[in-house]
Amino acid sequence: MNWAWFHKLGSPKWFFHCSRPWALPLFIVGCVSLVVGLIWGLAFAPEDYQQGNSFRIIYIHVPVAMLAQSCYLALGVSGLVYLVWQMKIAPTFIKAVAPIGAVMALMALVSGAIWGKPTWGTWWVWDARLTSVLMLFLLYMGIIALQNSLTDLLLANKAVAVLSVVGLLNLPIIKYSVEWWNTLHQGATFTLTEKPAMPVEMWLPLLFSTIGLYCLVAGLALWRMQTEILAREHRSHWVKEEVMKHGL
Amino acid sequence: MTYLSFIKAEVLVLWRRKQNVFNALLFFLMVVILFPLGVNPSAEFLAPAADGIVWCATLLAVLMATESMFKEDYADGSLEQLIISGLSLPLLMLLKTTAQWLVVLLPLLLMMPLLAEMLYLPDGSFWVLIATLVIGSPSLFLIGAIGAALTVSLKQGAILVMLLILPFYLPVIIFATSAVRAAQLGLPYLGLLAILLAIFLLSLVIAPFMIAIAIKASTN
Amino acid sequence: MAFDSLTDFFEMGRHGVYVWSVYGFSVVSLIFITWSTLSRRRHVQKTLRKRFQRDETI
Numbered sequence: 001m002n003w004a005w006f007h008k009l010g011s012p013k014w015f016f017h018c019s020r021p022w023a024l025p026l027f028i029v030g031c032v033s034l035v036v037g038l039i040w041g042l043a044f045a046p047e048d049y050q051q052g053n054s055f056r057i058i059y060i061h062v063p064v065a066m067l068a069q070s071c072y073l074a075l076g077v078s079g080l081v082y083l084v085w086q087m088k089i090a091p092t093f094i095k096a097v098a099p100i101g102a103v104m105a106l107m108a109l110v111s112g113a114i115w116g117k118p119t120w121g122t123w124w125v126w127d128a129r130l131t132s133v134l135m136l137f138l139l140y141m142g143i144i145a146l147q148n149s150l151t152d153l154l155l156a157n158k159a160v161a162v163l164s165v166v167g168l169l170n171l172p173i174i175k176y177s178v179e180w181w182n183t184l185h186q187g188a189t190f191t192l193t194e195k196p197a198m199p200v201e202m203w204l205p206l207l208f209s210t211i212g213l214y215c216l217v218a219g220l221a222l223w224r225m226q227t228e229i230l231a232r233e234h235r236s237h238w239v240k241e242e243v244m245k246h247g248l
Numbered sequence: 249m250t251y252l253s254f255i256k257a258e259v260l261v262l263w264r265r266k267q268n269v270f271n272a273l274l275f276f277l278m279v280v281i282l283f284p285l286g287v288n289p290s291a292e293f294l295a296p297a298a299d300g301i302v303w304c305a306t307l308l309a310v311l312m313a314t315e316s317m318f319k320e321d322y323a324d325g326s327l328e329q330l331i332i333s334g335l336s337l338p339l340l341m342l343l344k345t346t347a348q349w350l351v352v353l354l355p356l357l358l359m360m361p362l363l364a365e366m367l368y369l370p371d372g373s374f375w376v377l378i379a380t381l382v383i384g385s386p387s388l389f390l391i392g393a394i395g396a397a398l399t400v401s402l403k404q405g406a407i408l409v410m411l412l413i414l415p416f417y418l419p420v421i422i423f424a425t426s427a428v429r430a431a432q433l434g435l436p437y438l439g440l441l442a443i444l445l446a447i448f449l450l451s452l453v454i455a456p457f458m459i460a461i462a463i464k465a466s467t468n
Numbered sequence: 469m470a471f472d473s474l475t476d477f478f479e480m481g482r483h484g485v486y487v488w489s490v491y492g493f494s495v496v497s498l499i500f501i502t503w504s505t506l507s508r509r510r511h512v513q514k515t516l517r518k519r520f521q522r523d524e525t526i
């Protein structure tokens with residue numbers, strides 16, 4: 001098998017030039033799809049017969065929660081890639097995505113809490129999902145704090161990669177333990193009633209907003225990575241050419 | 249240098265820095281005392297909460313003890329010597345963490361009968377609490393050492409270590425206190441101890457390597 | 469349209485406050501993260517360009 005593409009991927013220059021045309025289109029497609037999904041969900045999707053209109057929060061809550069988890073998965077994987085193959089792109093990815101993931105986790109927490117008020121009657125219950133998202137948020141904040149306090153670039157790269165990998169290995173254990181703890185402490189009184197199947201007109205806007213948010217975040221992540229690459233590689237010739245000729 | 253001489257030196261150093269261990273134990277005691285004073289001194293509150301209080305205090309004390317475990321070795325250059333010694337760095341780190349664990353945990357266990365009395369710990373769950381401490385605390389030390397190694401180059405790393413590491417302690421405290429509570433209710437608790445053991449084994453496999461990577465990156 | 473009138477749409481059958489506050493918070497968060505991304509981009513570009521121009525004059 002030819003692994004050349006894999007090693008090429010590690011070259012910041014190659015990555016910069018390849019990813020450059022993708023960021024803006026991904027961002028725009030993401031925005032459009034997200035807006036379509038949200039407006040559809042807000043105004044046109046039918047009302048839920050149990051939760052009334054408060055279920056419309058799902059069109060924000062679910063995509064955001066999915067992204068919060070996917071971003072952490074991606075962080076852990078790229079941390080592993082960095083530790084094993086020393087690929088230079090991986091730390092820029094971690095640095096770019098960690099704040100996005102933190103914002104997503106925060107949005108999931110806030111939307112979950114606000115959704116909880118009409119559904120459960122309180123802003124916060126120590127529900128397994130809420131608690132594990134809270135932990136996820138703390139893990140993101142830990143990565144960001146470590147990144148910001150280490151000034152030596154090489155050390156910061158390594159340290160953040162180690163923390164992401166440890167986090168990735170621990171995340172399933174944390175999730176499992178929180179679920180276990182939750183069933184121990186409270187009965188199944190406070191669960192969102194899961195219906196077997198959503199009707200298509202409820203489910204389709206969710207698909208739009210989820211795909212939209214994924215694209216939007218991908219676009220943002222590419223932009224952040226490109227910025228980080230330019231800042232880190234400012235001594236190399238191609239960066240100078242790039243900045244003087246095209247701007248960003 | 250051999251592994252044996254490393255262990256000897258490590259024990260000697262720990263003995264000379266016994267004040268650090270002493271401080272961590274005092275801190276542990278202080279945190280335990282905060283609960284009766286700050287929340288409620290009655291037996292109705294303390295008896296069901298005793299295991300949780302002991303475990304919360306243990307988490308914090310372990311973090312206090314591990315946070316500085318590489319600091320002096322980093323400052324005086326002995327960490328670099330370990331790296332170039334030709335011995336396996338992960339194994340050395342494991343030995344170091346084990347020494348730290350023994351030095352902190354043994355006095356902590358000796359304090360337990362007294363604390364169990366002070367917190368009105370229900371009869372019959374004392375030995376389960378001891379068992380959870382013995383099985384669960386190695387994971388705390390191993391994970392805490394990762395945090396200590398990541399922040400060894402920072403002057404003020406203590407709060408950062410807490411922020412980084414406490415989320416990883418969550419499963420340990422959940423399963424440990426659940427085991428004690430299961431024992432109090434007369435339910436089977438061996439399965440929970442087995443989960444604690446599994447977390448310990450997982451940390452044992454991963455943590456030494458992560459500590460070694462972090463130490464190597466920090467000393468460059 | 470799942471609603472009869474525009475006021476219905478904003479009220480959402482007593483749940484309007486919750487739904488709209490979630491959407492508001494989310495939009496603000498997304499705008500914030502986009503703004504921070506773009507402003508850092510501009511900042512890096514500006515500083516690098518200044519530095520390269522200075523290097524050339526030397």
